Amino acid sequence: AYYQADGRGLLKPGYKHIFVLPSEGGTPRRITQGDFHHRGTLAWTNKSDAIVFSANRIADWEYKSLEGDLFKVMVKDGELTQLTSTPGKEFNPVFSENGEKLAFLSTSNALNPYRNAKLNIMNWKSKKTSEIASDFDRSIQDPQWLSSSLLAMTYDDFGKRKLATISTKGKVKDLTDTLVGSSIGRPYISGSFTASSEGYMAFTQGSSSRPADVAVINTRKKLVKLTQLNEDLLAHKNLGKVTEINYKSSFDDEPIQGWYVTPPNFDPKKKYPLILEIHGGPHLAYGPHFSAELQRFAAQGYVVFYDNHRGSSSYGERFAMLLKYKYSSKEDFADHDSGVDAMLGLGFIDEDNLFIAGGSAGGIATAYAIGLTDRFSAAVVVKPVINWLSKVLTADSGLGQIPTQFPGMPWEHVEHYWKRSPMSLVGNVTTPTMLMTGEEDLRTPMAQTEQFYQALKLRKVDTVLVKVPGSPHGIAGKPSRMITKIEHTLAWFEKYKTKAAE
Structure with missing residues (x-):
């Protein structure tokens, strides 16, 4: 049913699968099976013996684009375990540094043109899952662990993308609203970041007069701009x-x-x-x-x-x-x-x-x-x-x-x-x-x-x-x-x- 894609044309028959490859080189080995697409963020378990990912593996997946569950696949033998089955889509899994918690996003399967993405945390040992900040009326994006009780994330608010922290109890603290990024032609909201376990976040920072540079900020809001990539082009204009x-x-x-x-x-x-x-x-x-x-x-x-x-x-x-x-x-x-x-x-x-x-x-x-x-x-x-x-x-x-x-x-x-x-x-x-x-x-x-x-x-x-x-x-x-x-x-x-x- 899904036979073409903008920018790609007619689609070739086949499915996206997960492969592993030795770090020193060698032959790729496929570890997922079935006539389904397996893609998106891959999260390695702490023991590096399995990978958690999101996939829509229901029978009529082409007609149910709002569905998707988290799965765990064993690297050794490809044994597959379904981790979530909530109606809607669970995606973007990321483990805490000690491997004890798995954060992921979820969206509703309601037939609506828009839905907020919610943050969830799974206890990896018990597999018990809790939705965090369920009453937060913005769409959470790209959660990344800063510590065992704190994550960094972005969300869009009144025309700006904000970089913030959110605790495992749901407390949100804004750090900066100066994220911009991939959109240069027109003034769309955009921007990305990468977080470290030491509490620092590198992000794409810009303004109404400059495209993105790279900056670093910590949880205390101390911000340092690292680049000035467009000054030779724009400073004199x-x-x-x-x-x-x-x-x-x-x-x-x-x-x-x-x-x-x-x-x-x-x-x-x-x-x-x-x-x-x-x-x-x-x-x-x-x-x-x-x-x-x-x-x-x-x-x-x-x-x-x-x-x-x-x-x-x-x-x-x-x-x-x-x-x-x-x-x-x-x-x-x-x-x-x-x-x-x-x-x-x-x-x-x-x-x-x-x-x-x-x-x-x-x-x-x-x-x-x-x-x-x-x-x-x-x-x-x-x-x-x-x-x-x-x-x-x-x-x-x-x-x-x-x-x-x-x-x-x-x-x-x-x-x-x-x-x-x-x-x-x-x-x-x-x-x-x-x-x-x-x-x-x-x-x-x-x-x-x-x-x-x-x-x-x-x-x-x-x-x-x-x-x-x-x-x-x-x-x-x-x-x-x-x-x-x-x-x-x-x-x-x-x-x-x-x-x-x-």
Whole structure:
């Protein structure tokens, strides 16, 4: 049933297994069996005679992507023991240094588009398991032992990734909220760390004006920055300033957090064109982090606004679940539209030069928005879903997406799928629109983009289609492709920017 994957194409027959290899070299030996995938974090027992891992070994595993249990496999003979059987997924096992406790994460199997990951600790001798900090309304990530009673972890909170400690009794202590990491193109939450048993953690540290460097912090919050990797490139440049803005959605007064980037040498007495840039996911989040794309837009003279609309992560399960069965909708559009109004209220935005852009789920939101309003002078829709009825049956993500993001199969809920599709609103669109998708995208296949392009052409709306050669869903995965995306976007907006804002 799962036959293709974005970035990989058609999948070759076979299963992922665990092998062991002598440290001095030799022949790899497989120690897991069966027609199942065995992958993820591997945890060696203290005696180094077994490995603990997570796998979904139920009969119809392809259709049950929210399931997974912990197993122990003996290195000598491959004897397999199931350690957990709780409904949902148990994963990311890690032993304490003395081997007496096993920490791991778990998530619910409820058919929801978002779920918090919970921390659990198993007594290795008795196999008794306890959930730690069960009322902590954030998703715990990457637990690592600092001592027999203390772990380091990260969690996302209000647009930032925090490095914290958590005791085996559930007490959480924040250490720093300056983690950034793998995302450079757009300001997504990211960042990673490695902990030692001496109480020190090395992590990727950054800011709104710098990508990640390496820093070290201890449990007493003493922080030392070890690198300055981008000073030769950025120290002499005048970058855009990132400022936080908070407002309420016109739909229901839900509080929304956002940020805006002002151009270098910004003068609040002047009027500037505005770009609304919408994040993907939709259950991801932006934050006040370095972004090459948004800095380039700001350098061109635009104020760039971005928000964490309802459904975004880092605000707890309630906020994330506000989008269940509703993406896209008038509700999340109201979050963005109210943000544009809040920006206009600051007094330095030219109301005649408003632009909108987004990729993936942000591309869906952008295409949906221009079906609801004509306030934007131009739009750039990147790798969108245009027709949910066809998308879930052609993309690589349908098996997991249908049961968690929709009330049922598309042929049983045609009206629901259609109502959420930007194509249902294409008859309203008058906004000049650039469409851009990778030619090898299997997550939001090119046919989605082509449907919207053809529909806009039939309606004689000014539109262009940019196909990115060799690109899967992650267009910005190569610097050259990221530059292509940025410069095409700017060229399109410049074409429709009025002289008053130049």
